[in-house]
Amino acid sequence: MIPPGLMISAPSSGTGKTTLMLGLLAAFRAQGVMVQPFKSGPDYIDPAFHTAASGRASFNVDSWSMDLTVINGLVGNAAGADLILAEGSMGLFDGVAIPGACGNGASADIAAQMGWPVVLVLDVSGAAQSVAATALGFSQMRPDVQLAGVVLNRVASPRHEALVRVGMDAVGIKVLGSLPRRKEIEMPERHLGLVQAGEQENLPELLAQAAAFVSEHVDLEALRAAADGTLQDAPPPARVIPPGMRIALAQDDAFAFVYPHLMAGWRAAGAEILPFSPLGDAAPDPSADVCWLPGGYPELHAGKLAAAENFRRGVQDFARTKPVHGECGGYMAMGAGLVDKDGQRHEMAGLLGLETSFEKRKFHLGYRKATLNAAMPGFAAETRLRGHEFHYASILAEPDAPLAKITDSNGLDVAETGSVRQFEDGGCATGTFFHMIGQGA
Template sequence: MIPPGLMISAPSSGTGKTTLMLGLLAAFRAQGVTVQPFKGGPDYIDPAFHTAASGRASFNLDSWSMDRACLDGLVGNAIGADLILAEGSMGLFDGVAVPGQCGNGASADIAALMGWPVVLVLDASGAAQSVAATALGFKMMRPDVTLAGVVLNRVASPRHETLIRVGMDTAGITVLGALPRRKEIEMPERHLGLVQAGEQENLPQILGEAAGFIAENVDLAALRSAAAGTLKTAPAPAAVIPPGNRIALARDDAFAFVYPHLLAGWHAAGAEVLPFSPLADQVPDPSADVCWLPGGYPELHAGKLAAAEKFRSGIQSFAQTKPVHGECGGYMAMGSVLVDKDGTAHQMAGLLGLETSFEKRKFHLGYRKATLNTDMPGHASNSRLRGHEFHYATILSEPDAPLARITDSNDIEVAETGSTRTFEGGGRATGTFFHLIAEDA
């Protein structure tokens, strides 16, 4: 059976969702409650922190990119848990203008589809009874979304909390907790957001502090009692076609961004994943039938990658007869040159002619739809794919044949087409700036 769930959301980013989510996961775990975490939207980093806090793999749920069968299959991972907690992205109702497969990417879509009541985190600083007006608006915005209650964040004093509770009582809204002002969970920031969970040396301490803070200031029993859900049985997981039977997968601090549902889907399809580390100057296993370079932070390790001669010669040899695919950072590492933020040019693998630079950053963010011009690992020519792009690289040169016709969520064509190159031995290099999420139904 699928356990009941809740959507942890807020009016906007920076309100305290992550503080509450990680604290709840760690606090319930300390009580012996098994919680299955999910992340709404195309976020790479939060699921790893969820996994560290809960002890269970966290999966992305995205209403724009995924169809209903895919979403239901992913929620099936909650079998055996006592409770589902899903962390939203941005504001509860924030999404793109043109809907996708099951919605516009808003956290509210997932809450409505799964019947998960919303726990709304509200920044209470600078107001008192008026905070209830915000909560009331969120309660009434969509009839298919239920508000379980609110958790007040950045409460200044007991008197401040009392005044806010008066407003909430008047509006008929349940207060599930009140968090006094304190420093948020400390996780150093990087140019693309927070560091990865594997790089956070004091993560156990952070999670312990968050668990204590949340347990002290949130009514955990009331919050758990508010959970609900319409999905009761687990459907068969949506099929994920792996890029090969034996996949040489780059995995280290430079290449870490693979959506958990894709990895799980590859394993479920019987594929074997063979990790290797370009930063450690390792080469893809020659017995693999495909090499996959995921996204990450190659620009922060460009000098080390440039010096990894065994890796470079090994992947060049592999690509002569077998397919190699890269996403975002992996795509950049497959190119010829990567210029770091200081303007230093570093030699990359040279499988493609792509040249990128971080000296003058340009922000690229948003959903992407792609129609393939040719085959790429796991997907045939003319396949339609959905994904998400998030990077600051400037393209200096993208001379190879375009891999796909790519548009944004509004069906406006974008310049980042990806690249493909075929080698004399029959191998092929392909790459995209977007991270694949799912096939277009």
């Protein structure tokens, strides 16, 4: 059976969704409540924190890039849990202008499709009764989205809380919790979002503090009682095509961005994942039939990657006879060179001619549709893929043949086409700046 769920959302980014989400996961876990976490939207950092807090793998669900069959199959992972908590992205109703597979990517789509009531996190700093107008608007924006109640965040004092509650009482909206200002349990951030879970040496301590903080200031019993859902029985998971049956997967602080549903899908299809660390100067296992370099932060480790001769030599040898694919950071590491924020160029693996720079950062963000010009691991030419791009790298040169025709969510052409290079002994190198989420028209 699929347990009831809640969507933890907010009017905008930066309101405290993640702090509340992690505190709830850790607090319920401490009570012996088994919670299945999800992340609405194409985020690959938050799910790792969810997993650390809940003890269960967290999965992305996204209405623009996934159809309802895929989403239902992923929600099926909650079978056997006691409660579902999904963390939204950006504001509750924020999405793209033109709908995709089964929505525009807004967290509200997932809440409506799954029947999960919304817990709205409100930053009340600088306002009091007026905050109720915001909550009322959110409760009425979409009739198919139910508001369970609100959690007030960054409350200045008991008097401030009392004033905000007066406003909520006047419009009939339930207050499920009230969080005072507390900076010390906020997670550190860098330019792509939170610092990765694996880099947080004090993560258990932070999670324990968040659990205690949320337990003290949120009505956990009332919040759990508000959970609901329309999916009762676990549907079969959607089939995911692995890029090979033995996958050499780069995994360390420079290469950590892999969507959990893809790795789970690869394993469910019978594929074996063979992790290796480029930062540890390890080469891909030569017995693998494909090498996959995911995204991450190669710009923070460019010098170490340039000095990792065994890795660079090993991945070059591998690519002579077998396919190597890279996404975003992995794609940059496959290139000829990477210029760091200080303007210093570092030699990369040289499988492609790509040259990238972080000296002058340029923001690239958005959903992507791709029609492959050439085959890449797991997919034939002409296959259509959906994904998401999020990086600050500037392209200095992208001289190889374009891997795909790529457009954004509005159907406009995207200049970053990815690259493909064939080698004489049958191997190939392919790469894209977008992270693949799945197949789709």
